[in-house]
Amino acid sequence: MANEPDGPLRERLIDIGVELVTSEGTGSLGLREIARRAGVSHGAPRRYFPTHQSLLSAIARRGFGDLGTRFLAAGAAQPAPREHVRALGRAYVGYALEQRGMFELMFRHDLLDSTGREPSGAPRLREQTLPLFTLLTRLVGACGAAEPEVTAAALWAGLHGVAQLWGYGSLPLVLGADATGDSGPHVDALVDARVDALVDAVVDAHLGTAPA
Template identity: 65%
Template sequence: MDQEKPLRERLIDVGVDLVLTEGTAAVGLREIARRAGVSHGAPRRYFPTHHALLSAIARRGFEDLAARVGAAIAGTAAPRARLRAIAGVYVGHALERRGMFELMFRHDLLDSTGREDTGQPQLRASTLPLFELLVSLVSRCGVTTDAEVTAAALWANLHGVAQLWAFGSLPLVLGTDGEEYVGRLVDAALDAHLGAAAS
């Protein structure tokens, strides 16, 4: 662990590692303190509640997802191609970083008031930029009525694909765990909400 980092960042690093390797249930202030090599009371200086700690960890997940989305759509102008890239990144992120992905959208576990980071926007607002981008791209794909609802339905569809694949339900019903099927499911979700892509 990088001892040069401020303690708050080191504690979040440990929390991120725990979420990725053992899931949200393994994350506790005492365990993070133990792994960071500090007293069990040290994290309370930065994270007065368990919710605040989980929220700081989830914020890292949103930052990582935003960076991946930005890289995936850089240099891509066509709205449908941008949506396909975002959808692939979203589902890929969910499958690669399952514990983090599950935490990021558990607002029942997170402190969405913004109090966990002075000067930070509410954690719940972290989902808004991606959703607003989806709405904009859906509109540019020709959905003229209820683009917001269509974008929300597409997001829910992609989230469901990710969860059902991770839980093994989709591989079971499809009779395969071939990763190429994930891409086909993503394409089918886009076609379902935007109309079939032109050949």
């Protein structure tokens, strides 16, 4: 283990962190637990990550990479700007609900080293949202918004609120889609329909109702 190149061990520590946050949430991301699962001493991760925050940040970067991939897929069919915005909204909320632990970590800047750069020179973690926001702003502008950046920011906030409140169970409760303890195609279809309707409502609230 001691003779292993830096790259593979560093990536394995991140891989284990991703597995933990996906299966057990942010509370599972202790440095000692990650080291134990990697089969190394509890001090070994500090060879690559000087602080716990820097390791968590490397894990969160994977989440932003995955979300960026979903955004690319959402625009693969080159939809019209408004439909592209809807597709991005559904991709964003869908990711949040499927990857709740990672999504929470990605925006927990109190836990992350948000201002530091990776050794490779990669942008600061906070800057990972900039390309995604730039895309949203461009599309919102193409939809005719007078202040694209402000409108895009408000739209993002609305989508984030949907993701958070649905994950907390508040929106399913008030919308009659509380599927706690239930499963099956009917429940899944109900959840998907409700979430899509909420995304559409957020888009319409900020871009105006689509013409008939």
